[in-house]
Amino acid sequence: MKTKLLTALLLGTSILGTTGMALAEDVTLNIESWRGDDLTIWKDKLIPAFEAKNPGIKVVFAPSAPTEYDAALGAKLAAGSAGDLITCRPFDKSLELFKKGNLADISSLPGMDNFSPVAKAAWQTDDGKSSFCVPMASVIHGFIYNKDAFDKLGLKVPTTNEEFYAVLDKIKADGTYIPMAMGTKDLWEAATMGYQNIGPNYWKGEEGRAALIKGEQKLTDPQWVEPYKELAKWKPYLGDGFEAQTYPDSQNLFTLGRAAIYPAGSWEIGLFNTQAQFKMGAFPPPVQKAGDTCYISDHTDIGMGLNAASKHPEEAKKFLSWVASPDFATIYANALPGFFSLNSTPVKMEDPLAQEFVSWRGKCKSTIRSTYQILSRGTPNLENETWVESANVINGTDTPEAAAKKLQDGLDSWYKPAK
Amino acid sequence: MDTETMAAETRAKRPIRWHVGVFLAPAVLVYTAFMILPLFGTLQLSLFRNIEQSQVFVGLGNFRTLFGDPNWSVNFWNALRNNVWFFIIHMLVQNPIGILLAALLSSPRLRFTAFYRTAIFVPTILSFVIVGFAWKLILSPIWGVAPHLMDFVGLKSFFTPWLGKEQYALTALSLVSVWQFVGIPMMLIYAALLSIPDEVIEAAECDGVTGMAQFWKIKLPLILPSIGIISILTFVGNFNAFDLIYTAQGALAGPNYSTDILGTFLYRAFFGFQLQVGDPNMGAAIATIMFLIILAGVCVYLFLVQTRLRRYQF
Numbered sequence: 001m002k003t004k005l006l007t008a009l010l011l012g013t014s015i016l017g018t019t020g021m022a023l024a025e026d027v028t029l030n031i032e033s034w035r036g037d038d039l040t041i042w043k044d045k046l047i048p049a050f051e052a053k054n055p056g057i058k059v060v061f062a063p064s065a066p067t068e069y070d071a072a073l074g075a076k077l078a079a080g081s082a083g084d085l086i087t088c089r090p091f092d093k094s095l096e097l098f099k100k101g102n103l104a105d106i107s108s109l110p111g112m113d114n115f116s117p118v119a120k121a122a123w124q125t126d127d128g129k130s131s132f133c134v135p136m137a138s139v140i141h142g143f144i145y146n147k148d149a150f151d152k153l154g155l156k157v158p159t160t161n162e163e164f165y166a167v168l169d170k171i172k173a174d175g176t177y178i179p180m181a182m183g184t185k186d187l188w189e190a191a192t193m194g195y196q197n198i199g200p201n202y203w204k205g206e207e208g209r210a211a212l213i214k215g216e217q218k219l220t221d222p223q224w225v226e227p228y229k230e231l232a233k234w235k236p237y238l239g240d241g242f243e244a245q246t247y248p249d250s251q252n253l254f255t256l257g258r259a260a261i262y263p264a265g266s267w268e269i270g271l272f273n274t275q276a277q278f279k280m281g282a283f284p285p286p287v288q289k290a291g292d293t294c295y296i297s298d299h300t301d302i303g304m305g306l307n308a309a310s311k312h313p314e315e316a317k318k319f320l321s322w323v324a325s326p327d328f329a330t331i332y333a334n335a336l337p338g339f340f341s342l343n344s345t346p347v348k349m350e351d352p353l354a355q356e357f358v359s360w361r362g363k364c365k366s367t368i369r370s371t372y373q374i375l376s377r378g379t380p381n382l383e384n385e386t387w388v389e390s391a392n393v394i395n396g397t398d399t400p401e402a403a404a405k406k407l408q409d410g411l412d413s414w415y416k417p418a419k
Numbered sequence: 420m421d422t423e424t425m426a427a428e429t430r431a432k433r434p435i436r437w438h439v440g441v442f443l444a445p446a447v448l449v450y451t452a453f454m455i456l457p458l459f460g461t462l463q464l465s466l467f468r469n470i471e472q473s474q475v476f477v478g479l480g481n482f483r484t485l486f487g488d489p490n491w492s493v494n495f496w497n498a499l500r501n502n503v504w505f506f507i508i509h510m511l512v513q514n515p516i517g518i519l520l521a522a523l524l525s526s527p528r529l530r531f532t533a534f535y536r537t538a539i540f541v542p543t544i545l546s547f548v549i550v551g552f553a554w555k556l557i558l559s560p561i562w563g564v565a566p567h568l569m570d571f572v573g574l575k576s577f578f579t580p581w582l583g584k585e586q587y588a589l590t591a592l593s594l595v596s597v598w599q600f601v602g603i604p605m606m607l608i609y610a611a612l613l614s615i616p617d618e619v620i621e622a623a624e625c626d627g628v629t630g631m632a633q634f635w636k637i638k639l640p641l642i643l644p645s646i647g648i649i650s651i652l653t654f655v656g657n658f659n660a661f662d663l664i665y666t667a668q669g670a671l672a673g674p675n676y677s678t679d680i681l682g683t684f685l686y687r688a689f690f691g692f693q694l695q696v697g698d699p700n701m702g703a704a705i706a707t708i709m710f711l712i713i714l715a716g717v718c719v720y721l722f723l724v725q726t727r728l729r730r731y732q733f
Contacts, residue, residue: 246555
C-alpha cells in the first residue's frame with residue numbers, strides 16, 4: 001500500500017516535472033490576487049487577450065482567499081515563492097511591501113502616464129516620487145435608487161440637499177417604502193456609504209483631504225463636521241431597528257424592493273443587476289446649493305505590481321504595460337461593472353448603471369476616501385474610529401461635534417503633520 | 420532468605436521502566452510544543468517592540484503603553500469591564516439555571532429525561548459561527564422571528580434591536596452565550612447529583628427532610644465542589660471568550676465598543692483590522708495580561724476556595 005502510494009507520488013511529480021520542461025521555452029508569469037471571484041474573467045477574457053498579442057508568455061492567475069491574502073503573500077514573499085505579479089491593496093499595505101523591497105519601482109513603466117496623479121496616489125511613496133503598482137480599478141460612491149418607486153411616487157432625482165430631504169420626506173409620508181436602506185450594525189456602512197459618500201462635497205474633495213494630511217485643516221473644522229450633521233439627519237429615514245441592521249440586510253431590503261434609496265458603492269452594481277427585479281438608477285451625492293461644484297469619492301481600490309524577485313522582470317513589465325493600456329481597461333470594466341478603470345482614456349461600458357456612475361467623473365471632481373492615505377497609520381486607527389463614530393452619530397450616541405472632536409483628538413495623539 | 424535481601428534483590432532486578440516515559444511522551448511533547456512553548460513565546464514577544472523593521476527589547480515598555488497611554492488604556496479597561504459583566508451574567512444566570520435543570524432532570528418522577536438532557540446539551544456542541552449567525556437572524560428586526568413571536572403574546576412594544584443598542588448588546592450576547600453553554604453546568608451537576616448515594620437520601624427522608632429542604636440541606640452541600648469547578652471553568656472560558664462576539668458583532672465589537680471584551684481587543688491589536696496594521700508585540704502584551712488575570716483567578720480558587728470546601732467520602 002505504502003509503496004504504491006509512493007510510486008504514485010513519484011510518478012505524479014515526474015509528470016509535473018516534464019510538463020514544466022515542455023513549457024520551458026515559454027515564460028510563465030504567475031499573478032497573486034485575492035479576487036478569487038474574478039478567476040473566470042482572467043482565465044477566459046483577460047489572459048487570452050494578452051497571450052494572443054504576446055506569444056511566448058504564459059500567464060497564470062492564482063488567487064487566494066481575501067482574508068488570507070495578506071498573510072499568505074507575506075509568507076510567500078519571504079520564502080521567495082511568490083508570483084511574478086502581485087495584486088496590490090491600496091496605500092499602506094502595499095507601501096510596506098515596497099519599503100521592504102518586495103515590490104519593484106515601476107515609475108518609468110510605459111503606460112504609467114495613462115493615469116492621473118490621484119489614481120496613482122494609492123501606490124506611491126508619500127512624496128509621490130516612486131510608483132510601485134499599476135492602478136487597475138476604483139469604486140465610486142453615490143446613491144442607487146429604485147426607479148419604479150420613484151416613478152410611482154412621482155419623484156424627481158434630487159441634486160441638492162434640500163431636494164434630497166424633500167424626496168425622503170415624500171417617501172416616508174407615502175409609507176410604501178423604507179426611504180433609505182442603511183444600517184449601523186456593521187459600522188462601516190455608516191462610514192463608507194455615509195460619511196465618505198457625502199463628505200467630499202463639504203471638504204471639497206482633494207483640497208480638503210490634502211489639507212488634512214498637511215495639518216492645515218482639522219476634523220473639527222466645519223467642513224468636516226457638516227457631513228456628520230447630515231448623517232444625524234438620516235436617522236428618521238432609516239428602517240425600523242436599523243441599529244441591528246447588517247450590510248447584507250440593507251442589500252436585501254433594497255433588492256427586494258422594500259427600500260427606495262440605497263447609499264451605495266459602485267461594487268454593488270453586479271449583484272444588484274442579478275437580484276433586483278425593478279429598474280434602478282443612480283445619483284451622485286447631492287450638493288449643498290444648486291450650482292455648487294460636486295465632488296465624488298472615486299476610491300482607488302486595486303492595482304498590480306511587480307515582484308522585485310521575479311525571474312522574468314522583462315516579460316512581467318510587458319504584462320504590466322498591457323494592464324495600463326486602454327485595451328485591458330475596456331475588458332476589465334465591462335466584465336466587472338462597478339469596478340471602474342482608472343485609465344485617463346474613457347472606457348466604453350455597456351451597463352447603464354455603471355455608465356451613470358462613471359459619467360459623474362466628467363462633471364464632478366474625484367477624490368479618494370479621506371482616511372486612507374497616511375492618516376490611518378497610528379493608534380488609534382482613524383479609519384476604524386471613523387466607522388465607530390459615524391455609527392454613533394446616526395444612532396444619536398454622539399453629537400456630530402463630539403464625534404469630530406474624538407476623531408481629531410485621536411489623530412492628534414500620534415500624527416504630527418510635516419510643517 | 421530474609422525479607423530485606425529479597426527487597427534488595429527485586430530493587431536491583433527491577434528494570435528501568437521505559438514504558439512510563441514512552442506513554443507520557445506523546446502528551447508531554449504535544450503539550451509542550453503547542454501550549455508551553457507558545458506561552459513562553461508570547462511572554463517573550465510582549466517584551467519586544469518592532470522599531471525600524473527589527474525587534475528591539477523594551478522591557479515592560481509595551482505594558483507601560485497599555486496602561487499609561489489613554490489610546491490603549493481606555494480600550495483595555497472598557498474591555499475588562501465588559502468582560503467582568505460577561506462573567507457576572509454567566510455566574511448569575513447560566514450556573515443557577517444549570518443547577519436548576521440538573522435538579523429537575525435528576526428527579527425520578529420526570530419523564531423523557533434523556534430527551535431533555537440531549538436537547539439542552541446540543542447547543543454546546545454547535546459551532547460559534549452557527550450560534551452567532553442564528554441568533555443574529557432570530558433577533559433581527561427585519562427578518563427575525565423574535566419580533567413576530569413577541570407580537571403574538573402582545574409584547575411587541577418591548578422589542579428593540581438589542582444587538583444594535585449600546586446599553587443592551589453585551590447583555591443580549593451574554594445571554595446567547597448562556598443559552599449555548601448552559602448544558603455544561605447542567606451535565607456536571609447532574610452527574611454529581613446522581614453520585615449521591617441513595618442511603619444518604621433515605622436517611623434524610625427518615626429524618627423528615629424532603630422536597631426543597633432536602634435539596635438545600637442535603638444535596639446542595641454535596642455538590643458544592645462541582646459548583647466550584649463549574650465556576651472556575653466559566654471564569655476561564657469567559658475571559659478567553661472571543662468567537663461569539665466576533666461572529667455576531669465583528670472585530671470592532673460595536674456599537675461603540677460596547678461589546679468589546681479582552682478577546683476581541685487582543686484580536687484587533689494582534690492581527691489588525693481593516694486599515695489598522697497588526698502589532699504582534701502589543702497583542703502579546705494584552706495576551707500576557709489576559710493570562711495573568713486568568714492565572715490569578717485560578718489561584719484564588721485553588722488556594723482560597725478549594726481548600727475550604729468540605730468533601731464527603733461515602
